[in-house]
Amino acid sequence: MLNEYIPFLQSLNWEEIECIVQRTGFIYEPSAKLPSDKLLKGVSDGRYAVAATICFVDREPISDILENLGDALTITTKELHQNFPDAMALYTEDPRALFIKLIDLLNREKKCAPFTSQIKKQVPTIDPESSVDERVIIEEGVSIGKGSVISAGCILKRGTVIGENCIIRENCTIGCNGIALYKTSNGETLRFPHLAGVNMGNNVELGAGTVIVRGTLLNTVISNDVVIGNLSNIGHGVQIGKKVWVSVGSMIGGNCSIGDGTTIGLGVRLRDNLKIGEDVSIGMGSVVTKNLPSGISVFGNPAKNLRSLSTGPKR
Incomplete structure (x- = not known):
């Protein structure tokens, strides 16, 4: 998550951003007075704000968040801005709503890159030594690494990166939108x-019918040597x-x-926003509601x- 943001395809100055903000209809x-020559390189999550990006804060920030807001343009309220007065800000009654409308317009007008800043190769590539069934649907903005096998019926959505030597079994959907209302x-x-x-890292295996939901502002990450069984659902982020x-x-909340x-184990349910430690064993059918x-x-x-x-099995 460190320094992860959604890059613009081309940096935008404040005047260009303001034209789009005005179109949201929000007051x-x-x-x-914001400098007209200030360039903004993308949008980021206010909890992990990145310099020269746009983010939002709609609740009182903790100290760790405050350290990251210094050189970001933050959509917030006048009251909340008192917590980080040296940062540039846009005041509005409902910061989250304005931010959603703004990034929706930026996305519709194709101003955002397909991959976050955490992806080193920004140009989508499908390695010639990968094996992709002819019945796979691949959107623009997908990368597939050497030796990976993508089986029939899979759907790979924009922003998906699959590492080397992965096995994606039949009818998986990777990178679809989740429910974020x-x-x-x-x-x-x-x-x-x-x-x-x-x-997705290297040597990952996904069972048939598995769904991996894409992140909103931070990638959903599947690290090296992970195995996920058939008909599982991995939430956004x-x-x-x-x-x-x-x-x-199994179902893992966002x-x-x-x-x-x-x-x-089989059929486990994890509530959203949980932190599960290393080398934890979760038994079949368990419902996890607290950090472990x-x-x-x-x-x-x-x-x-x-x-x-x-x-x-021990991995």
Whole structure:
């Protein structure tokens, strides 16, 4: 997540950004006269703001967030801006709503790159030594690494990066949008655009019918040597560490992080926004509702700590 943002295909100055902001229809006010020659390189998540990007803050930020807001243009309220007064800001009544409308326009007008800043090769490539079935649907803005096998019926959406020697079995969907709805202060329902993608490492195996949802502003990440069983669902912005085993029919809620070496049994459910440590074992059918530290075993609904449990092969 460090320094990850959605790059613009070409940097935009404040005057160009303001023209798009005006088209959202929202009332706003700059905190000060913004320099017309200030170039902005993309959009970022306000929790991990990146210099020279646009982000939003709609709740009181913690100290770690404050450190990142200094050189970003932050859409926020006048009251919240008092927490980081030296940063450039746009004041508005509903910062999240304005930000959603702004990035939706930027995306529709194709001003955003297909990959986040975490992807080193910004030019999409399909390696000639990969094997892609003729019945696969591949959008523009997809990369497939050497030796990877993509089976019939798969759909690879824009922003998807698949590493080397991966096996993607039949009818997987990688990089689709998730459900990210927001009701504005005036009752309008907005859909938060998914501008990030899916970044998959090497030697990953996905079982048939698995769905990997793309991130909104931060990639969904599947690290090296991960196995995910048939008919599993991985939510937006999930971060899966190395050598993780996810059994058939598991569901992992959005923005969860799972540490290296963890094993997840058949039909497990993880609530969104959880942090699961390294080398954790989660038993079959468990429902996990709380963060789990490294090295423990859990089972049940809700999942509770057990002294010893084996849920899959050691990766």
